[in-house]
Amino acid sequence: MTAPAPAAPAAFLAAQKSIAQPYLRFTIAIGGVNAVLLIIQAWLIAHCLDALVFNPGASIQFNTWLMSLLLIFMLRALLNWGAEQTAFQAAAQVKLTLRDRVYRHIQAAGPYWLTSQRSGALAEDLIKGIEALEAYYARYLPAMTLTAIIPLAILFTVLPLDWVTVVIMLITAPFIPIFMILIGKRVEVINQQQWRTLARMGAHFLDVIQGLATLKLFNASRRETQVIADLSDVYRRQTLAVLRVAFLSSAVLEFFATVGIAMIAVFIGFRLYHLTLPVPAWLTPPDITFAQGFFILLLAPEFYLPLRAMGTHYHSRLEAIAAAERLIAILATPLPSLPAQPQRLLTNQPLTVQFNHVQFAYEPGRAALIDVDFSLAPGERVAIVGASGAGKTTIANLLLGFIRPDQGTILIAGQPLDQLDMNEWRRQLAWLPQRPRLFQGSILDNIRLGRPELSTAAVEYAAQRARAAEFIEKLPNGYDTIIGESGVGLSGGQIQRIALARAFIRDAQLVLFDEATASLDPENESLVQAGIDELAQGRTVIMIAHRLATVTQADRILVLNAGQLVEQGTHQQLLAQRGYYCRLVAALAG
Numbered sequence: 001m002t003a004p005a006p007a008a009p010a011a012f013l014a015a016q017k018s019i020a021q022p023y024l025r026f027t028i029a030i031g032g033v034n035a036v037l038l039i040i041q042a043w044l045i046a047h048c049l050d051a052l053v054f055n056p057g058a059s060i061q062f063n064t065w066l067m068s069l070l071l072i073f074m075l076r077a078l079l080n081w082g083a084e085q086t087a088f089q090a091a092a093q094v095k096l097t098l099r100d101r102v103y104r105h106i107q108a109a110g111p112y113w114l115t116s117q118r119s120g121a122l123a124e125d126l127i128k129g130i131e132a133l134e135a136y137y138a139r140y141l142p143a144m145t146l147t148a149i150i151p152l153a154i155l156f157t158v159l160p161l162d163w164v165t166v167v168i169m170l171i172t173a174p175f176i177p178i179f180m181i182l183i184g185k186r187v188e189v190i191n192q193q194q195w196r197t198l199a200r201m202g203a204h205f206l207d208v209i210q211g212l213a214t215l216k217l218f219n220a221s222r223r224e225t226q227v228i229a230d231l232s233d234v235y236r237r238q239t240l241a242v243l244r245v246a247f248l249s250s251a252v253l254e255f256f257a258t259v260g261i262a263m264i265a266v267f268i269g270f271r272l273y274h275l276t277l278p279v280p281a282w283l284t285p286p287d288i289t290f291a292q293g294f295f296i297l298l299l300a301p302e303f304y305l306p307l308r309a310m311g312t313h314y315h316s317r318l319e320a321i322a323a324a325e326r327l328i329a330i331l332a333t334p335l336p337s338l339p340a341q342p343q344r345l346l347t348n349q350p351l352t353v354q355f356n357h358v359q360f361a362y363e364p365g366r367a368a369l370i371d372v373d374f375s376l377a378p379g380e381r382v383a384i385v386g387a388s389g390a391g392k393t394t395i396a397n398l399l400l401g402f403i404r405p406d407q408g409t410i411l412i413a414g415q416p417l418d419q420l421d422m423n424e425w426r427r428q429l430a431w432l433p434q435r436p437r438l439f440q441g442s443i444l445d446n447i448r449l450g451r452p453e454l455s456t457a458a459v460e461y462a463a464q465r466a467r468a469a470e471f472i473e474k475l476p477n478g479y480d481t482i483i484g485e486s487g488v489g490l491s492g493g494q495i496q497r498i499a500l501a502r503a504f505i506r507d508a509q510l511v512l513f514d515e516a517t518a519s520l521d522p523e524n525e526s527l528v529q530a531g532i533d534e535l536a537q538g539r540t541v542i543m544i545a546h547r548l549a550t551v552t553q554a555d556r557i558l559v560l561n562a563g564q565l566v567e568q569g570t571h572q573q574l575l576a577q578r579g580y581y582c583r584l585v586a587a588l589a590g
């Protein structure tokens with residue numbers, strides 16, 4: 001297993017920036033042009049008003065300014081729209097890439113890893129977590145860069161006109177980011193707690209919905225409702241705490257921005273009315289005209305605006321950091337090491353399967369399989385029996401490549417399984433688990449899962465062989481009937497037969513059954529068994545048997561006891577041995 005070193009959330013977010021770089025650059029360039037237009041617009045407004053009030057005769061110049069102003073208004077609206085588009089393109093690019101990466105990682109980590117995860121929390125991370133990154137890339141990052149550009153551009157524009165305003169701006173502006181960072185640190189902690197609660201709540205919701213029947217049966221739904229109510233209450237309190245701090249931070253930002261603008265206005269007003277400014281005598285502030293004063297006053301709020309906007313978008317950063325933490329955790333899941341150059345499975349060779357002294361433990365110190373040694377000849381029908389927890393499913397998991405042996409090797413047609421191209425190997429396998437999973441969609445698509453190019457006729461033939469055609473044809477829309485998630489609307493036996501039809505479509509050399517008929521009624525059982533018998537023709541079969549009735553026909557029975565292969569032989573041979581198998585049969589019969 002290889003575990004990549006986990007990155008810090010901020011570094012992780014920064015690393016994803018490169019995906020969106022071309023769009024981000026464009027957004028920032030548009031922002032820069034917009035800043036220049038903003039200054040020109042303020043200048044034009046100030047001079048139009050100045051002309052209107054103090055120089056009403058100069059109508060030619062006034063008209064030119066007014067026309068330019070209208071043009072700038074339109075241009076800025078267009079640029080704002082463009083910036084918005086590119087910003088969201090940037091975010092969409094990151095989201096798409098990350099979702100794909102996380103999903104692929106989950107797939108590579110495999111079904112065994114998934115059993116240790118809460119699906120609700122995982123879905124929350126994949127959907128809401130990645131969505132939370134949008135505001136970071138679409139709003140926060142462009143806002144950060146513009147915060148550096150716009151105030152600087154305004155400072156340099158105002159400096160030749162009035163250094164007093166520049167001094168006021170320089171003194172008041174730093175308070176905004178300083179307070180924002182101070183408050184932000186506190187919000188960061190609450191935000192991460194809030195995110196974790198949301199994930200727990202999502203996971204719990206899913207558990208409750210999926211297990212509703214069990215909860216009702218055991219009269220436990222009220223207790224679960226209470227757990228959700230408690231979690232919602234914790235979430236509510238955390239949200240309020242975040243909002244309180246957010247209000248506090250925006251109040252602080254507004255306060256400093258307002259004080260700054262008010263001071264600039266007072267200093268300009270005093271000079272326009274030729275009043276003495278409350279400054280030491282040796283400081284002589286420059287004289288100012290109405291147009292200049294008004295121009296500066298129009299620019300003053302624009303100077304503070306990006307700083308205040310950064311305060312708003314800082315919240316997006318905190319949300320993104322909380323989401324990134326979870327995504328990093330998923331991406332840091334160790335993946336099974338893959339062979340550098342996977343070998344091609346020699347499909348022209350007879351498909352033998354050989355377990356050589358295989359050992360496996362899910363947890364250190366608790367071996368699930370100990371020194372298991374057996375081989376299967378092509379076309380052989382082998383049953384694996386043993387008490388619950390003996391290690392039967394573990395053998396299937398090893399063959400499916402979901403887990404790897406800790407010691408020993410598995411050879412397929414003489415080639416080590418861990419060196420094989422897994423996709424190619426799985427194509428040789430048909431697997432019929434105890435509870436097959438169907439997906440939301442038509443029966444047709446569920447049967448030809450993984451091979452969507454197959455014709456309806458091929459699907460119908462597979463369904464016939466799986467003894468499923470009859471019930472499918474009786475459904476209102478036949479093969480086009482939409483079935484719900486997990487096969488809602490179908491009986492257990494019908495689901496099994498659809499899964500069996502899938503196995504026929506696969507036409508694999510090795511068929512792995514996890515006693516598919518264990519929980520079926522006699523009618524369904526005989527139908528599924530007939531389908532299984534047909535599928536088994538000419539293929540190597542491994543049947544994980546939970547009941548001994550199904551194993552008597554097997555060519556060979558492997559008997560597992562607490563992870564060890566204790567006996568093997570035909571039903572008759574094993575009975576004659578009077579060993580563990582015999583006791584197992586007696587125990588089940590009694």
Ligand SMILES: Nc1ncnc2c1ncn2[C@@H]1O[C@H](COP(=O)(O)OP(=O)(O)OP(=O)(O)O)[C@@H](O)[C@H]1O
Binds near residue numbers: 115362367386389392
């Ligand atoms: N995901 C897991 N994490 C930890 N231990 C596990 C896990 N899956 C199985 N085990 C343990 O490994 C051992 C073998 O389990 P396995 O599922 O292979 O048994 P089984 O013979 O298939 O049982 P059953 O007939 O009940 O399905 C058991 O002790 C079980 O507790």
